Amino acid sequence: MxxxxxxxxxxxxxxxxxxNGEIIxxxxxxxxxxxxxxxxxPAYSIAYCLDEAGISMGDVSIIAFYEDTxxxxxxxVKTMGWNLMSLPKIAFRIDExxxxxxxxxxxxxSRYPDFRGSFEVCGHHRSHAAAAxxxxxxxxxxxxxxxxVGDDLTASIAQGKGNEIEVLECMRFPSxxxxxxxxxxxxxxxxxxxxxxxxxxxxxxxxxxxFYSKIRRxxxxxxxxxxLRIGSRYFSFRSDSSMYTKELVGxxxxxxxxxDEPINKDxxxxxxxxxxxxEDIVETFAIKAKEVTGCTNLCMxxxxxxxxxSNGKLQRKQIFNKIWVQPASGDSGSAIGCALDSFYRSxxxxxxxxxxxxxKNSYLGPRYTDEEVHEFxxxxxxxxxxxxxEDELIQEVTRxxxxxxxxGVFRDRMEFGPRALGSRSIIGDPRRQDTQTKMNxxxxxxxxxxxxxxxxxxxxxxxxxxxxxxxxxxxxxxxxLKESKRKIFxxxxxxxxxxxxxxxxxxVPAVTHLDYSARVQVVSEESNPFIHRLLMSFYRFTGVxxxxxxxxxxxxxxxxCTPADAYQGLIMTNMDKLIIGKYYLARADQAxxxxxxxxxxxxxxxxx
Amino acid sequence: MKNISRLLRWCCANIVLVLLLIVxxxxxxxxxxxxxxxxxxxxxxxxxxxxxxxxxxxxVLSLMKFYYRIAxxxxxxxxxxxxxxxDFRYEMF
Numbered sequence: 001m002x003x004x005x006x007x008x009x010x011x012x013x014x015x016x017x018x019x020n021g022e023i024i025x026x027x028x029x030x031x032x033x034x035x036x037x038x039x040x041x042p043a044y045s046i047a048y049c050l051d052e053a054g055i056s057m058g059d060v061s062i063i064a065f066y067e068d069t070x071x072x073x074x075x076x077v078k079t080m081g082w083n084l085m086s087l088p089k090i091a092f093r094i095d096e097x098x099x100x101x102x103x104x105x106x107x108x109x110s111r112y113p114d115f116r117g118s119f120e121v122c123g124h125h126r127s128h129a130a131a132a133x134x135x136x137x138x139x140x141x142x143x144x145x146x147x148x149v150g151d152d153l154t155a156s157i158a159q160g161k162g163n164e165i166e167v168l169e170c171m172r173f174p175s176x177x178x179x180x181x182x183x184x185x186x187x188x189x190x191x192x193x194x195x196x197x198x199x200x201x202x203x204x205x206x207x208x209x210x211f212y213s214k215i216r217r218x219x220x221x222x223x224x225x226x227x228l229r230i231g232s233r234y235f236s237f238r239s240d241s242s243m244y245t246k247e248l249v250g251x252x253x254x255x256x257x258x259x260d261e262p263i264n265k266d267x268x269x270x271x272x273x274x275x276x277x278x279e280d281i282v283e284t285f286a287i288k289a290k291e292v293t294g295c296t297n298l299c300m301x302x303x304x305x306x307x308x309x310s311n312g313k314l315q316r317k318q319i320f321n322k323i324w325v326q327p328a329s330g331d332s333g334s335a336i337g338c339a340l341d342s343f344y345r346s347x348x349x350x351x352x353x354x355x356x357x358x359x360k361n362s363y364l365g366p367r368y369t370d371e372e373v374h375e376f377x378x379x380x381x382x383x384x385x386x387x388x389x390e391d392e393l394i395q396e397v398t399r400x401x402x403x404x405x406x407x408g409v410f411r412d413r414m415e416f417g418p419r420a421l422g423s424r425s426i427i428g429d430p431r432r433q434d435t436q437t438k439m440n441x442x443x444x445x446x447x448x449x450x451x452x453x454x455x456x457x458x459x460x461x462x463x464x465x466x467x468x469x470x471x472x473x474x475x476x477x478x479x480x481l482k483e484s485k486r487k488i489f490x491x492x493x494x495x496x497x498x499x500x501x502x503x504x505x506x507x508v509p510a511v512t513h514l515d516y517s518a519r520v521q522v523v524s525e526e527s528n529p530f531i532h533r534l535l536m537s538f539y540r541f542t543g544v545x546x547x548x549x550x551x552x553x554x555x556x557x558x559x560x561c562t563p564a565d566a567y568q569g570l571i572m573t574n575m576d577k578l579i580i581g582k583y584y585l586a587r588a589d590q591a592x593x594x595x596x597x598x599x600x601x602x603x604x605x606x607x608x
Numbered sequence: 609m610k611n612i613s614r615l616l617r618w619c620c621a622n623i624v625l626v627l628l629l630i631v632x633x634x635x636x637x638x639x640x641x642x643x644x645x646x647x648x649x650x651x652x653x654x655x656x657x658x659x660x661x662x663x664x665x666x667x668v669l670s671l672m673k674f675y676y677r678i679a680x681x682x683x684x685x686x687x688x689x690x691x692x693x694x695d696f697r698y699e700m701f
Binding site for chain 2: 068070071094095098152153156157158167168169170171172175226227288
């Protein structure tokens with residue numbers, strides 16, 4: 001039985017296809033439309049999923065939708081700023097709902113006349129819970145979902161056992177740790193729903209003690225029972241224009257940061273404090289989840305579950321024996337969740353619990369054959385070398401990385417979720433002091449303070465990082481560098497960011513944050529054979545089983561999807577080399593774009 | 609002329625809808641508003657409330673259908689439904 005899961009019309013539209021409980025394909029719409037966080041109907045993603053399975057819509061038995069609009073729309077109606085001035089805005093919002101959000105079933109019916117199955121709706125947090133539990137490696141587990149808001153809820157505690165999920169408790173809007181984090185993200189000059197990870201990266205630069213008690217006293221607090229209290233006068237979750245009020249500026253004594261404004265110590269200290277408060281809240285929720293369910297394992301999903309610093313601390317606290325986090329924890333992953341929930345509600349087929357989980361390492365997106373890549377490269381006049389033997393390609397790439405080159409990797413199936421895990425990645429030498437700045441400023445055109453994540457060979461993980469578990473294959477837990485690999489330095493918090501960044505912090509400075517933390521991705525032969533062999537080769541030459549990994553995109557754009565996107569990435573940035581399957585391209589060999597194209601591209605970057 | 613008529617219908621429909629929703633919202637607020645705190649609630653209790661809300665939401669849905677009919681609008685989605693992944697793989701170049 002094929003079931004298609006859909007998530008759309010809020011942010012990060014996605015589609016996922018499952019067959020008898022097995023995830024066949026999943027993709028986010030943004031990758032095809034090239035519009036970051038695209039929320040439109042996931043027509044391309046659906047087409048891809050059906051293509052991957054080799055079926056048509058007529059073969060699909062159920063289409064599942066990830067949230068109950070009968071709950072979410074009244075909540076939105078109720079929480080909109082109801083005053084005369086906002087009526088035009090309200091009219092447009094209602095018009096949008098009338099056309100799309102309330103008509104998902106009708107849109108599906110009109111677009112896919114050959115679909116003869118049923119249309120089912122799954123609650124937002126139930127979709128998250130299902131996405132967290134069903135693909136997890138646990139037969140039984142507590143499930144904690146935390147996000148901004150979905151339907152009318154902001155968090156839930158559930159228990160999963162075999163085929164069943166029972167939601168036990170939930171937290172009502174507007175008490176929301178996710179919305180608190182998003183509101184503070186906008187206060188710090190970043191975009192809500194996409195800039196949160198930048199704040200997470202900024203936090204280690206700040207002194208958390210300065211604003212911590214003020215935030216807990218006035219803005220958000222949690223007691224030992226997990227009861228959350230949010231200072232509603234400081235936030236404006238109902239408004240479209242701003243998520244916070246003037247009172248917030250007053251209580252913090254700091255002006256909100258404009259997007260282009262330089263980051264100063266105040267911003268860093270606020271980021272550090274709000275991150276610390278969020279970690280405390282998540283920990284309290286986890287303790288509550290353990291008390292309510294009595295389980296020893298935990299599965300997590302929802303936007304807040306992408307906070308890998310918080311996840312790492314939770315893992316180190318050992319409240320649960322094991323923690324598994326859905327790699328596509330945001331709303332896009334709910335497409336998988338609602339499809340799986342729909343399946344296990346309608347089928348008696350027993351759930352298969354795989355020891356390594358059922359997400360297929362999150363490689364669920366499109367792949368391209370050598371013939372397709374070859375045809376494309378010829379069509380654009382690209383200059384490339386072909387490596388029939390993978391070992392030779394790996395040797396060549398290793399040599400280039402050691403020489404300081406930054407290499408794009410485009411191979412196999414695209415990842416599902418916000419992280420690049422080796423299929424659509426940019427890699428470099430972690431030992432070089434300049435790698436972080438080069439990648440940030442010359443390739444990704446993003447803020448220089450943001451750290452990079454390391455690929456680490458599974459076999460050597462214990463030599464380099466403390467308490468890393470095998471579950472860390474999705475880059476969802478932050479781990480601390482072993483003391484023996486650290487270099488002691490005096491971090492002067494009053495110095496500008498760039499000066500603080502230039503200090504050598506460890507043997508692998510490009511992937512070590514100021515607090516010696518790193519967003520580790522454990523790579524094994526099973527999870528990604530190509531990257532594992534590349535790591536082995538790099539280790540043989542350098543004695544370091546680590547490579548820098550960052551997503552293959554530039555600021556403001558989604559991760560690349562097609563060979564065309566990847567090739568564009570090569571010629572339009574300062575990336576040195578590009579691997580597309582067995583083809584290896586050097587930027588220096590390509591016909592570089594004329595000034596006009598480059599100018600256009602520059603404008604796109606500035607828009608972000 | 610056709611476009612002007614369509615625009616007028618769209619405006620009228622929106623005005624009617626906004627007014628009706630304001631009435632609906634005020635009625636709901638007067639009859640149903642409860643003190644909300646950040647407390648965790650039992651999911652069963654939440655579901656019972658949701659069931660009630662589903663019933664009242666049918667009213668909104670029928671309004672929406674009415675709106676949709678008088679506005680004569682159709683949801684627009686970008687992609688051609690017959691287009692498959694392979695067709696747009698390389699369109700950038």
